[in-house]
Amino acid sequence: MSTHEITLTVNDTEEELTVESRTLLVHALRDQLGYTGPKIGCETSKCGACTVTLDGDAVKACTVLAVQTDGSEVTTVEGLADGDDLDPIQESFHEEHALQCGYCTPGMVMTTRQLLEDDPDPDAEEIRHQLKGNICRCTGYQNIVNAVESAADKTEGAAESTDDAEAESPPAKADGGEARSDDETPHAEDDGR
Amino acid sequence: MKPAPFEYHRPTTVAEATDLLAEHGDAELLAGNQSLGIVMANRLATPDHLIDLNTVDDLAFVEEREESVAIGAMTRHRTIERSDLLTEKLPMLPEAAEQIAGPSVRNRGTLGGSIGEADPAGNYPAALVALDATLEIVSADEEREVPVSDYFIAYMFTDLAEDELIAAADIPTDPFPPERTGMAFLELKPAAQTWPTVSAATAVRVDDPDADEPVVEEARLALANAADVPLRVEDAEAAVEGESLSEDALEAVAEAATAAADPEDEMHADSEFKVEVAGEYARRSLAASYDRATNIETDFDAPTDH
Numbered sequence: 001m002s003t004h005e006i007t008l009t010v011n012d013t014e015e016e017l018t019v020e021s022r023t024l025l026v027h028a029l030r031d032q033l034g035y036t037g038p039k040i041g042c043e044t045s046k047c048g049a050c051t052v053t054l055d056g057d058a059v060k061a062c063t064v065l066a067v068q069t070d071g072s073e074v075t076t077v078e079g080l081a082d083g084d085d086l087d088p089i090q091e092s093f094h095e096e097h098a099l100q101c102g103y104c105t106p107g108m109v110m111t112t113r114q115l116l117e118d119d120p121d122p123d124a125e126e127i128r129h130q131l132k133g134n135i136c137r138c139t140g141y142q143n144i145v146n147a148v149e150s151a152a153d154k155t156e157g158a159a160e161s162t163d164d165a166e167a168e169s170p171p172a173k174a175d176g177g178e179a180r181s182d183d184e185t186p187h188a189e190d191d192g193r
Numbered sequence: 194m195k196p197a198p199f200e201y202h203r204p205t206t207v208a209e210a211t212d213l214l215a216e217h218g219d220a221e222l223l224a225g226n227q228s229l230g231i232v233m234a235n236r237l238a239t240p241d242h243l244i245d246l247n248t249v250d251d252l253a254f255v256e257e258r259e260e261s262v263a264i265g266a267m268t269r270h271r272t273i274e275r276s277d278l279l280t281e282k283l284p285m286l287p288e289a290a291e292q293i294a295g296p297s298v299r300n301r302g303t304l305g306g307s308i309g310e311a312d313p314a315g316n317y318p319a320a321l322v323a324l325d326a327t328l329e330i331v332s333a334d335e336e337r338e339v340p341v342s343d344y345f346i347a348y349m350f351t352d353l354a355e356d357e358l359i360a361a362a363d364i365p366t367d368p369f370p371p372e373r374t375g376m377a378f379l380e381l382k383p384a385a386q387t388w389p390t391v392s393a394a395t396a397v398r399v400d401d402p403d404a405d406e407p408v409v410e411e412a413r414l415a416l417a418n419a420a421d422v423p424l425r426v427e428d429a430e431a432a433v434e435g436e437s438l439s440e441d442a443l444e445a446v447a448e449a450a451t452a453a454a455d456p457e458d459e460m461h462a463d464s465e466f467k468v469e470v471a472g473e474y475a476r477r478s479l480a481a482s483y484d485r486a487t488n489i490e491t492d493f494d495a496p497t498d499h
Contacts, residue, residue, distance in 0.1 A: 002198065002199070002200045002201060004201065020198065021198065021199055021200060021201035021243065022195055022196040022197070022198055022199060022233075023195070024195065024230075024234075027195070043234055044231040044234055044235070045227055045230065045231055045294075045298060045386065046386040048295065048297065051297055057271075057297075057300040057301075058296060058297045058300060059297050059300055059301055060297045060298065060301075062230075062234070063226050063227055063230035063231065063298075063301065064226065064230075064301070065201070065223075065226070065230075065245075067201050067203075068226075068245060068247060111295070111296065111297060114296060114297075115296070118296075130295070130296055131295070132294070132295045132384075132385030132386075133294055133295015133296060133297050133298055133385055133386065134295065
């Protein structure tokens with residue numbers, strides 16, 4: 001049996017592991033390294049549940065061999081949040097109820113990341129086109145599209161408000177401080193799954 | 194579901210890759226792994242050796258030549274989709290690329306993989322047949338060039354020998370000056386991750402795009418999944434050449450495509466339906482190409498979105 005020692009960086013952590021030639025990236029991530037964010041759906045590139053980022057590109061981790069990723073950087077959905085602070089895309093999926101069972105969500109989020117990198121202000125048709133490789137069997141597509149639009153607004157809005165803040169910083173800060181105070185009830189225990 | 198065990202090889206040059214092919218008669222070449230990976234996961238292919246071409250940098254390029262553009266076999270769909278050179282010179286190829294599956298698949302899948310797999314439903318096989326491309330094929334012993342019209346022999350059966358790899362496709366640009374050329378790749382597909390039911394790759398060059406009635410000097414039509422190989426329909430091309438495009442000529446295109454098509458039944462589309470789609474998509478795709486070649490308003494029923 002042919003095995004290989006590989007080193008890859010997952011969510012900024014360097015990982016060393018031994019894989020068989022035939023080990024798929026999704027199995028190495030989940031079974032050997034414990035990154036269970038990428039889900040196993042079809043294992044044949046159809047459903048997108050296992051989508052991760054490989055050296056900056058969204059890929060389906062079921063059709064990449066682990067051995068091919070030696071020396072690469074992989075980002076899984078676990079790499080997006082900063083502690084309890086969700087990434088804007090995750091936040092939008094949460095706010096827009098863009099998940100029912102949640103199984104497709106990591107893949108949807110990772111694909112959305114690339115989508116917004118390529119086109120920060122996509123229309124609904126473009127969003128649907130770019131999410132074609134991700135299947136939601138709860139068929140919650142409408143809310144997913146809404147979430148991506150909302151995430152795009154946030155990232156666009158963030159860029160704009162940064163500009164604004166630079167132009168007229170004192171008033172903007174005063175308003176922001178008040179609005180934030182009653183929003184600080186994190187639901188960390190909620191997140192059982 | 195995992196592939197059966199195999200030995201993995203990672204050459205960094207074409208010569209290393211062809212030496213490995215010569216050494217291991219039963220080896221498969223690994224390109225983007227978006228089809229082979231699935232076939233292997235289902236144990237429909239169980240090669241003992243896999244030769245990964247992803248580290249052969251010399252096979253990934255899009256290069257302008259004197260009267261052609263060459264695309265390396267390991268060039269990914271995403272690169273083709275976004276190439277300014279191709280968008281200007283051979284827009285059929287970016288349009289074909291952007292309709293393949295979803296973005297994650299397009300980040301990995303390659304031109305060479307698609308040609309090597311040679312599924313007659315594939316986008317590039319039909320596009321390259323329409324554009325009269327030549328394939329550059331390499332083995333440890335020789336390099337040779339094969340016109341795509343000779344390459345595709347039967348269903349997933351090609352002129353490529355066991356010890357050969359596809360290095361590049363060379364696609365002539367001199368027949369198609371951008372200012373008076375239009376191209377289209379139109380496909381009918383029930384879902385993103387499936388093969389298209391039928392696709393129509395077309396190109397049209399007119400004499401004068403600003404004329405009241407621009408005359409078609411040259412037309413190309415190739416159909417995907419309408420036969421066991423990508424199907425060039427020269428009768429349809431002849432039907433529109435030498436005159437300004439008309440509804441009558443488009444009707445003749447549809448008839449020629451219908452007559453040429455000889456598809457297999459499949460689960461979601463029987464042969465009769467595919468023949469009908471072949472005619473209609475040939476018509477629409479040619480009308481779209483003509484519309485794009487000219488600066489006049491045409492009123493053919495030619496949807497250009499997808």
